Ligand SMILES: Cc1cc2nc3c(=O)[nH]c(=O)nc-3n(C[C@H](O)[C@H](O)[C@H](O)COP(=O)(O)OP(=O)(O)OC[C@H]3O[C@@H](n4cnc5c(N)ncnc54)[C@H](O)[C@@H]3O)c2cc1C
């Protein structure tokens with residue numbers, strides 16, 4: 001009664017936002033530039049944080065221009081960091097809302113929302129004898145989390161970036177090479193051209209014998225998956241994608257999308273994910289991976305129909321029907337419970 005209309009916990013949140021029992025949050029404690037367009041964000045998680053396994057990612061929610069946006073970022077700190085902080089390393093992409101905000105504008109002291117760490121791009125319990133890390137651009141981040149966490153006797157890394165100055169963590173990688181803990185090949189694509197996976201054997205002759213973790217653009221990962229399959233070793237390859245694969249569904253007609261909880265209606269085409277439609281209209285949309293894997297965006301479909309952008313399948317509203325807004329587009333007028 002005393003605190004109405006706020007709850008007592010709302011006041012506690014002001015005083016002690018990272019306390020046990022509060023919604024999981026974190027506080028940005030430092031932002032360290034890595035390259036011209038990438039930075040490492042040091043986060044102190046709240047009391048409910050359950051830790052992570054090397055290679056996993058965390059979803060963070062941050063307010064950008066008054067809108068809470070959720071994105072996934074791989075954890076780059078080792079699991080045994082003594083001060084309990086975790087780090088993510090973000091590369092700003094052109095027109096990227098959250099990545100540019102984190103790299104260029106985030107300030108120490110900023111509170112963010114956190115989910116527990118998740119993801120199966122992790123090292124196995126039984127240590128492989130030989131390891132290959134195949135990465136490009138910001139795809140180095142989950143692998144850096146692994147390199148900082150676990151040492152192997154025989155680990156090779158092939159990393160692609162336009163130029164030496166674009167290689168995130170370059171000094172640390174070269175320290176590992178100097179300490180004979182890593183064999184590294186850098187492919188500088190501006191001068192060397194794109195890595196031709198068919199010629200990987202020239203860089204790593206025993207690649208088929210190596211348990212491999214690969215993270216980078218879809219083109220690299222698609223080529224790697226094909227190459228590993230063609231050589232009969234698909235199980236040796238583990239991949240992590242930061243973006244959805246190619247949309248295969250043919251585009252259909254869109255329609256008016258109503259977000260009935262907020263009372264917003266906007267016109268949408270049949271190709272734009274409802275997650276993007278809602279965010280552009282200022283509706284608070286939960287999300288995570290934005291590529292159909294984490295189910296962080298599921299929302300009831302109250303009326304109308306939506307199309308799955310991956311398969312073209314149409315889902316019609318029925319009581320209890322949930323849709324993934326990140327991979328669904330309007331297929332005629334529809335009503336989303338947001
Ligand atoms: C499991 C997982 C782990 C991830 N880990 C990291 C990480 O460690 N470091 C990191 O920097 N990013 C990581 N990402 C990507 C990150 O979640 C965001 O997608 C990225 O920061 C772009 O968000 P944004 O808000 O800046 O761009 P948006 O405003 O959402 O998009 C702006 C434009 O860029 C395009 N776009 C979106 N994402 C990408 C992308 N990844 N590459 C190129 N173009 C894109 C969009 O289609 C759009 O046209 C990860 C993603 C996943 C799913």
Ligand code: FES
Nearest residue numbers: 288289290295326
């Ligand atoms: S945001 Fe991850 S499944 Fe939609």
